[in-house]
Amino acid sequence: MKEALSNIKKFLSPIGYTKGRWRGFLTAEMYDAFQSVFTVQVGVFIIAAIETKNIENIKFWAIILVVVNIFSYFFGWVAEMCRESANGKVDMGLRRKYFEKYIHLDNTKVETIGTGKMQNIIFDGISNRVGLVNDLFVAILVEILAIIYAFTLIATKSPNRTYFLGFTLLFIVATFLIRVGLGILQKTRKQAKEINMDLARRDIKILMSKFEILQNNKLSIEMDKQEDLINKKVKLRQRGNTKKIFWQTPASGIMDAMKIGIYVFVGIGIVTGNYTFAYIMLLLQLLNIVSRYVWNIRKYLKEWYKSIVHIDKLWETFDSISSMKNTKDIKKFSPKHGDIFLKNISFSYEKNKVFENFNLEIQGGTKTAFVGESGGGKTTLIKLLAGYIRPDKGEVIVDGQKLSKIKLTDYYRHIGYLTQDPSVFDGTIHENLIYALDKEPDTKHLEKTIKDAKCEFIREFDNGLETEIGERGVRLSGGQKQRLAIAKIMLKNPNIILLDEPTSALDSFNEEQINIALHNLFKGKTVVVVAHRLQTVKQADRIIFLEQGKIIEEGTHNELVKLGGKYKRMLDLQSGF
Known part of the structure; x- marks a missing residue:
């Protein structure tokens, strides 16, 4: 547990560089996500008012809808401004941190890695860390909260708690399948990362050795080596896609089954006079929002696992190489005769x-x-x-x-x-x-x-x-x-x-x-x-x-x-x- 908390703290540490801008970004993004759910709820209130021919309620909820949308434009602008500012602060903070570390790393070990490879490790690690903390993490957190909000509405409107519990259980199973499936692909992505770094190294070799390659007519050999690496990467991705079928298909099937179930269940209720048209609209719209956010989260997690490979490599590299022991906080050098x-x-x-x-x-x-x-x-x-x-x-x-x-x-x-x-x-x-x-x-x-x-x-x-x-x-x-x-x-x-x-x-x-x-x-x-x-x-x-x-x-x-x-x-x- 301590290790997990330590890793979370380590991962979220760049937020400290943003000096409050991250909180502004998170707040604005939360408003945007919650507004989409609330808009559905207001729309249902308007439909209900139409069904009951209540003109006052129609006007009231229409005004609320306009105000909510106006605020969404404002918060959208706030989110973008805070996001760009936070990205800049995190980018600069990480650059300052890792370049300072790099300057003080043990040079014997650094030389064994090579400048080109170290450049890829640092730049890929920093750029992916910025995107992960400020974009993906916020998006996942906000949309999870929006899903909880939607589920709360569904629970309060559902007359049958058994159906709601079944609905919730299916949703949890689908989400679990997505999470497990993406975790299985993690090893494949790490292998692909190593291949990409090898490809980058060979690209640099060609660019830096232009005349030697030309003089010795070795371009075809260099291209053959690159083709071998690309073929390896293609096979890795094909294996990953095959594995993806075994978890993505059941998860998609569960989501589709939930929609069909609501159509049948609520449809029967409307025919028998137990439910209104506004009720089925509410459930279906909320389910669509939940489905969209779940698949958004799936996409975000996919990007997360792609990015975390670069971040792990950054952490691994800087954790495995010791710093020079005497670059600061010890006795100053006093020059004399140069003996x-x-x-x-x-x-x-x-x-x-x-x-x-x-x-x-x-x-x-x-x-x-x-x-x-x-x-x-x-x-x-x-x-x-x-x-x-x-x-x-x-x-x-x-x-x-x-x-x-x-x-x-x-x-x-x-x-x-x-x-x-x-x-x-x-x-x-x-x-x-x-x-x-x-x-x-x-x-x-x-x-x-x-x-x-x-x-x-x-x-x-x-x-x-x-x-x-x-x-x-x-x-x-x-x-x-x-x-x-x-x-x-x-x-x-x-x-x-x-x-x-x-x-x-x-x-x-x-x-x-x-x-x-x-x-x-x-x-x-x-x-x-x-x-x-x-x-x-x-x-x-x-x-x-x-x-x-x-x-x-x-x-x-x-x-x-x-x-x-x-x-x-x-x-x-x-x-x-």
């Missing part, structure tokens, strides 16, 4: 062990480079230093402070992290440059940064700093995006700079420009860089060759060349043409 110490670090991606009891000291103010073959642990090491992922065991210590014991959001303010896929977003160049800053930099400082970062290309655009760069900087070249990202770090002016393959995707001309910009960026900073291109790291104070999570060689460029080991071999391979 870094990795102490007894162990880390694995699920069963794939990357580091075990790994130790390393990096002196503040120096440039340290990590090189080696792919899969040696270089990028993982950078992510550990950035606090992006946490070690399974051991500590990352920066300026004498354990990352596990300090507030990461404060630590992030003092580091710059640049990858081969630079951090730029859909907006203007100016918005990108100042995103990490608390206040607008002065014009002189901004212009110097643009020059130092070799970002003079900005002036070539018609709109200069106000140029829109598009999603992921699509309107910029790779070198331009990388230099813009370097300018962002320069403006931020962090104590520690972490670089992961900053020039791997660039041509030699762009690489030269980037290296000049990086040289300007590195002055007086602690720098840790991962690179495959050894040209990028020749000037490093210390070069470390990593292999399978272990240090194989270390020294300066000249020392490692003289050593004649793996570093020298890699250098020869890159320069021997």
Whole structure:
């Protein structure tokens, strides 16, 4: 019971975001539903007045009917206004809640899900949650109350309680069949949801891999995979429709039998003079309303079960992934010289062990480079230093402070992290440059940064700093995006700079420009860089060759060349043409 109440509270919690608008929406919708039943009752009173030739009653109830309908227009407008306002508040409240959760989720787990799949989970979950709370839940609740109102009228007007009890029992059976049937389809809908997510993932793959698919003539193969998924979905739905026949047909039959029963029962009563024409009109109209609302509720429940699959996935995802433990409410980071110490670090991606009891000291103010073959642990090491992922065991210590014991959001303010896929977003160049800053930099400082970062290309655009760069900087070249990202770090002016393959995707001309910009960026900073291109790291104070999570060689460029080991071999391979 406690669990059920907890789930109901969890489900209805977004109502709190609406600040009373939901109650206005519910009240207006209740008036609309009750008005349909009351209108039938007033109509019957008018028919009864006609039968008895009571002119005064006809006029009175006609006026009541007009007033009720006028109010229905007003409450209909109120309902729509409150509904849209409530939807907006719930949408924003859920976005704020889940994006805040997402930002603080354990990055190791998030990476295993993937951005595309996470996007579907969040957006589908939020949009369906909004519709479920503000539309379907209100509709179901209001129409159930209207059905109770209709049943109350039927009970008060029925001269034979036995018939009424039988009528009620049949209605309960029909409703139960609908509820059970929709519950049976829940498993099918969950499977269909997984197929839809797989289809969405494959859609994104095609959109993001356009040229690779074209060059390798793989479109037909991709389409075949999609067709297999669609065929699976079709078979799932066909099985669901077959199951639906076994509960929907009996439920519909019961409703039809109830109508036929009323026709026969009341018809005999009219012939024998026991009932009036107004009475049969009342019962039939009320039964029609009840039938319509029951089938509306069936439709709503069907939508409910479709939507709840997305919401369950949202809950399941965010409940199953733990948050980063130190993003708020703990000790702030106090920057000093930029000294870094990795102490007894162990880390694995699920069963794939990357580091075990790994130790390393990096002196503040120096440039340290990590090189080696792919899969040696270089990028993982950078992510550990950035606090992006946490070690399974051991500590990352920066300026004498354990990352596990300090507030990461404060630590992030003092580091710059640049990858081969630079951090730029859909907006203007100016918005990108100042995103990490608390206040607008002065014009002189901004212009110097643009020059130092070799970002003079900005002036070539018609709109200069106000140029829109598009999603992921699509309107910029790779070198331009990388230099813009370097300018962002320069403006931020962090104590520690972490670089992961900053020039791997660039041509030699762009690489030269980037290296000049990086040289300007590195002055007086602690720098840790991962690179495959050894040209990028020749000037490093210390070069470390990593292999399978272990240090194989270390020294300066000249020392490692003289050593004649793996570093020298890699250098020869890159320069021997």
